Amino acid sequence: MELDYLATVLLSSLSSASILLIATIGLAVVFGLMGVINLAHGEFLMIGGYAALTATRYGVPFIFAIPIAVLVTMAIGAAVEVLIIRRLYGRLFDTMLATWGLSIAFYQLAVMIFGTVTPGIGMPQYSLKIGNYSLAGYPLLMIGVAMLATLFVYVLMTHTVYGMKARAAIQMPEMARAIGIESYRVNTLTFAIGCGLAGFAGAVLLPIVPATPSMGFAFVIKAFLTVVVAGPVTLTGSALTAIGLGGGASMTASFMTSVAGDAFFFLITAFLLWLYPLGITARWRSKM
């Protein structure tokens, strides 16, 4: 096998792993800090995509459309937390069912408003040549974006007052309330941030994955599995599993077929859950 081919495969696998991480990180934040799996995560991603698309249609440059998408999804996320999630704390399955209902309702709303087919926006035309192969530049850029997003969440959680409150509220809810942390408000913000990160993913991935009502589905299976395999130390765990599983699946896909890639993902996931039924980080002592 030629070296340039190998390098191409490695780089593109790393970029698909990064894309998976970008799509997962919001889910991981909500799960890690609230113990809640948001089954509507994919639809928040879709909303972010549509928000960015709509903004660019009104002449907003793409780079500014991204923060608009983040704000829109954060606002919707906060509303969902206040109206639904808050009433279901401690009821894991009920939260999943309610967000599942929300997911399907959002999907149908998107079909009604935008139709099933929408034009994508052109991918910025850079490319990288390695030997005889050339790689599109934008997906490669996602490697950097994923690293920045992870760093952002890490700093947010460990070096800000909000982050410390949020971690306190999940680790010892009663103690946190006793020392004056308003856990309700912290949770609303956490959920909004998680949704905002989903919106960010939807917007930033727009040149690669065009906005469609079902664009969420393309990511959520892998995102859910990534988070549950990661377990309680969500950020580090999700980064590791996204790179391992996403990268592995992408490599399998480029050497074999895309179906083999998906099968690889599912089987390795089932195998990892068999070995670590509560996630790979269940016995770690670190908490972020």
Added chain:
Amino acid sequence: MNLSLKEPRISTLAIPAQDQVRTAQEVGCDMGLSEKIYRNAGLIFPLLATGGALTAAGFIDPYLAYVATSWVIFGLLGLSLDLVWGRGGLLSLGQTAFYGLGGYFGSIIAINMAPLTGNTLVWSLPAGAIFGAASAGALGSIIFLARMGPLQATILSYTFTLLLWSLTQSFKITIGHAVVGGDNGLSNIPGVVPGFGQGAESAGPVGVFVTVVIVSAAIYFLCWWLMRGTFGRVIDCIRIDPQKTELLGYDIRKYQVASFSLAGAIAGLAGAMFGAWANYLNPSIFSVQEALLVPIYVLVGGLGTLAGAFVGAFAIGGLSYYLGGGAVGGQTTLILGIVLILLVLFLKNGLVGAVGELWRRTLPDPNAAARDAGAVLIDPAVLEGILVEAEEQAGPAKRLATVDLYKHFGGVIPVNKVARTFEPGRPYSLIGPNGAGKSSYLKVCVGIYMPEAGSVTVGDVDATNAPIFERVRQGIGVKNQKPQIFGELTVDENLSIAAFARTRDRQAAADVSRRILAMLGFERQAKVQASALSHGQQQWLDIGMVLCLAPRVVLLDEPAAGMTNEETRELSSLVRTLARHTTVIVVEHDMEFVRTLEGHVTVLHQGQVFAEGDIAALRTDDRVLDIYLGRREHV
């Protein structure tokens, strides 16, 4: 995370509280008609409904019969989820996967084999059920044998459905006369042919309706019977407290895989019936929209009620039928999504659950007896008799030995190379200040924690790496610090489920539990829900459950907590009697209680054996006083 979301909502409609024979013996026939009907509501009303449906089949419009058939099939699918979720405690989002797989497989078999017999159902139904059970068994084995967390299990079942949805879009195969054409689906599925032979003809809509109702009713009553028996009781116990169920000696994983496979079989059979009803299947059977409906049926009807799934399917189906199907336009999905959110937020009991709750309020409160309970008085002669009999059945007392047992949690070492051998004869007490590692030591002995090093031996058998239930079968019986009782079940049911774990015989279990019940003086509280008991009574009940196991080694963690002084004295005499027949280890903070045990005392400190001897000697030991009071260098 808390698994048991469902506290007392599980209507007694679904859990007929008593074995009728024993009820009659013990309480006399003072039960009102209303109460009798209430207790057997899970049998009576479905029978009436089945009769009603079969009668109605004689005169209803064939088109309504055709549509209503699908509601019955969806109800059956809902029943499969209710078994797993309402009773088993795991939200499975994979029921439509088993439904679809059973449908495809059953239909493929029927297409190829039906010409041989004429009758289609003898092929499609068993094939669908077997395939559904096999696929559920495979997924369930991964989930339960690995002891996955609830979140992991739900997500895995959901991704299983989604994976099938995407794979079947392009999956094309021809098996005999059956052509599976990816998203073109599988057509030419033979309808319901009830007769046999060459001339047998497909039933009309009403005939199909009657057939489907009969098959579904048969399956419902099978489930009802199974879930009110011991199997169902164990499944309930696993939902309420999986650890305690395993501490009784049940291999909970086998029960979980079995009930999951049963639910898979029911879903697969429902899928096969759906194929015969629609004559056509396509991958949308695996879609999210389809999967979404199943928990909606269960929630509308009432979680854990079994019959509720059918009520839910008829309510949803009937509503959309009378609204004219197309009235909501193409927005069914949107409405369903919102309905699910509203159901989760506002209607937790469902229709059947709500009616059952209203009805229950009109009945005499069975928990009233909890309030007029007297103090427990143990008759040593009765206890002696129970213990002698236990010894005959379960063999002589066993010793428990640990060698250099070591367990750490991060930097904390609650059990640090503890080497002790406990022999039958007189009770052993473990004392020590908070955080000394007493409870952790017991938990490592039982298998709740797995040690990093060292060994645990029960009798002559090494049990270091054995799962909890195997150690219990070796003869360990444990009462943890917090009383672990099955709050939704009655006192009597708590004891008999414990006794059944050992005897594996209903009659023998009933005998054992009745004797323990009498010894504890709980006869009048037999029908009381265990959660209604006071803390001290719950401690006694937990001790009683341990005694039902006829353990050869008994571990009691703070048994006297929450007991009155009189009760503590009774407990002391119980422990001393127990120690003559078994090995007994007690963890206690009540030094007066420890003194009355007149046994061997071990002081633990920072995970290690710190001092040993009898209580009088230890009471004068300055070093022991130091660690208890936090003085000087031993702190």
